[in-house]
């Protein structure tokens with residue numbers, strides 16, 4: 001089996017460099033046959049793409065989608081400086 | 082002097098898939114703020130079609146919009162065209178320069194640009210060794226020098242630095258420390274501290290935190306969308322020179 005460390009590095013690079021994702025802020029953890037993806041994304045479509053790209057970069061491993069959607073709320077309280 | 086209400090956001094990373102979404106959230110912004118500052122990473126891949134979405138979402142607002150580009154906006158090597166496209170849409174884009182926005186007789190000075198990395202005092206890269214390393218550090222150094230000049234030349238009542246990269250570590254908290262050198266540089270803070278400013282706005286660190294301060298005491302705010310989780314945050318400036 002490939003060293004998890006290198007799998008994680010490859011998945012992370014794929015997520016950053018693949019045109020479908022270009023996500024730099026996704027945390028990738030590999031434990032045995034399991035790949036965990038954590039971070040924030042702006043829409044469901046982008047979340048799916050991240051999972052797809054990760055699956056391609058880590059064939060045979062199980063990819064867990066733990067990504068959260070950033071909900072852009074109406075502006076809140078202002079800060080006085 | 083009148084209080085200024087500064088709306089700020091960064092890392093909106095727009096693309097065709099998000100068309101219309103951000104615009105909806107900023108409708109009515111003129112009731113809450115006098116100006117909107119956008120701290121880079123406007124697009125995902127830095128393509129022209131994405132930049133058109135940005136122009137459509139941010140143009141035609143009743144308040145002035147001032148923006149800088151981020152690293153994502155450079156990805157397709159179309160950065161110069163993106164700047165032209167946004168300027169044609171009425172958005173002021175700062176590329177290592179300053180501008181004065183008049184707001185009801187108050188002059189708001191904004192200076193900045195994309196910025197760059199290198200790390201923070203004590204744990205930073207230096208202009209030594211391989212040409213690649215030297216080029217990396219020199220890029221930040223030259224940017225900081227241009228910002229310093231731009232800040233000095235600003236004739237304004239309030240001054241704000243608008244950047245994509247961070248000037249301090251404070252607002253990177255939550256990011257892995259190993260990547261700090263790619264998230265900002267102390268040289269950006271040094272430039273602001275040398276000339277003085279009322280606020281330093283940046284983005285880029287999606288997992289960072291909102292609030293920090295430069296060694297010289299300038300308030301720093303990381304307004305990356307995943308950090309502030311609102312369409313924008315409003316900062317009110319009351320002091321002035």
Ligand SMILES: [Fe+2]
Pocket residue numbers: 092094122151153285287
């Ligand atoms: Fe970003």
Ligand SMILES: [Fe+2]
Pocket residue numbers: 122151152153245284285286
């Ligand atoms: Fe960025």
